[in-house]
Amino acid sequence: MYNLTYEQIIELILEKSVISKEELDVKINSKLKELSDLISKEGAAHIVANELGVKIVTIPKTLKIRDVLPGMRLVGLTAKVINLYETREFVRNGKKARVSSMLIGDESGTTRLVLWDETQINSVKDLKESDILKIRGAYCKENNGYKELHLGNNSQLIINPEGESVGDVLVRQQLIRKNISDLNENDSVEIIGTVVQLFEPRFYEACPECGKKVKPIDGTFKCDTHNTVIPKDVPLINFFFDDSTANIRVVLFRDQVLNLLEKTEDELQEIKNSPEKFDKLKSDILGKQLLIRGRTTKNEMFNRLEFVANYIQEANPVEIAQTLSK
Numbered sequence: 001m002y003n004l005t006y007e008q009i010i011e012l013i014l015e016k017s018v019i020s021k022e023e024l025d026v027k028i029n030s031k032l033k034e035l036s037d038l039i040s041k042e043g044a045a046h047i048v049a050n051e052l053g054v055k056i057v058t059i060p061k062t063l064k065i066r067d068v069l070p071g072m073r074l075v076g077l078t079a080k081v082i083n084l085y086e087t088r089e090f091v092r093n094g095k096k097a098r099v100s101s102m103l104i105g106d107e108s109g110t111t112r113l114v115l116w117d118e119t120q121i122n123s124v125k126d127l128k129e130s131d132i133l134k135i136r137g138a139y140c141k142e143n144n145g146y147k148e149l150h151l152g153n154n155s156q157l158i159i160n161p162e163g164e165s166v167g168d169v170l171v172r173q174q175l176i177r178k179n180i181s182d183l184n185e186n187d188s189v190e191i192i193g194t195v196v197q198l199f200e201p202r203f204y205e206a207c208p209e210c211g212k213k214v215k216p217i218d219g220t221f222k223c224d225t226h227n228t229v230i231p232k233d234v235p236l237i238n239f240f241f242d243d244s245t246a247n248i249r250v251v252l253f254r255d256q257v258l259n260l261l262e263k264t265e266d267e268l269q270e271i272k273n274s275p276e277k278f279d280k281l282k283s284d285i286l287g288k289q290l291l292i293r294g295r296t297t298k299n300e301m302f303n304r305l306e307f308v309a310n311y312i313q314e315a316n317p318v319e320i321a322q323t324l325s326k
């Protein structure tokens with residue numbers, strides 16, 4: 001498996017040796033002929049690079065979670081299942097689709113693993129915690145400051161491969177879970193509970209560069225960092241969240257709003273202008289059980305604590321039971 005394209009390999013060879021482009025083409029073509037086209041041209045380029053003493057740095061086939069970074073493709077690793085999340089249904093291009101996710105970990109850290117392929121989703125339906133997964137060809141994305149590993153149609157997933165094991169999982173950056181009644185200002189924590197009241201979605205004008213709120217000045221909009229910008233509408237929603245110890249107002253921004261409501265931005269704009277649509281939305285959302293990560297902040301104007309979310313997901317019933325029994 002080569003992590004570099006043919007063009008990238010060629011570029012590297014030309015950069016690190018004295019061979020000309022023409023000579024290199026000749027060498028690669030004759031290598032392809034010599035091996036009767038049994039190898040790909042990338043493969044031939046690698047062999048030629050070796051012959052020329054040019055080291056092609058490739059990402060090792062197997063990584064530790066700590067070393068997987070957003071933007072990486074063709075990631076391979078072996079990890080242990082730590083937590084299984086509920087498979088969600090959604091509609092894409094008018095078709096029903098599903099997405100499944102779980103938390104996996106190894107000796108170096110943990111990450112969320114996301115599955116989009118129906119065959120793969122079916123293959124994990126009997127998965128248990130502590131099962132071992134061997135993953136090939138995954139890609140890594142960033143989501144709200146956390147890296148996520150995604151599997152596509154061409155990725156491979158092997159459950160409990162023979163002879164593979166994972167040591168003690170290092171749980172890092174795992175946020176502490178707190179009862180809402182125990183929250184203090186500036187706590188970065190995880191809370192689990194139920195949506196008990198939902199307020200109408202709103203939009204505010206934000207800098208397209210950094211996402212911060214912009215100020216209207218003389219008919220233009222100014223960002224503190226990026227000066228005059230053409231703002232974009234960013235959705236915001238508030239709801240009351242209760243975990244049976246207390247409740248708190250939660251504030252959600254941007255993608256998390258769309259994520260919670262399972263709506264597009266356009267649909268949200270419509271809801272803003274339609275009390276009927278908002279009532280319907282409310283009845284869908286009230287009672288939803290969520291796991292929310294974020295930070296407790298003090299709203300000075302109202303002298304109350306609020307929770308600014310940076311990650312939400314539907315709570316797993318097992319987790320809710322564990323929280324209640326504590």
Ligand SMILES: [Zn+2]
Binds near residue numbers: 207212223224226227
């Ligand atoms: Zn800005």
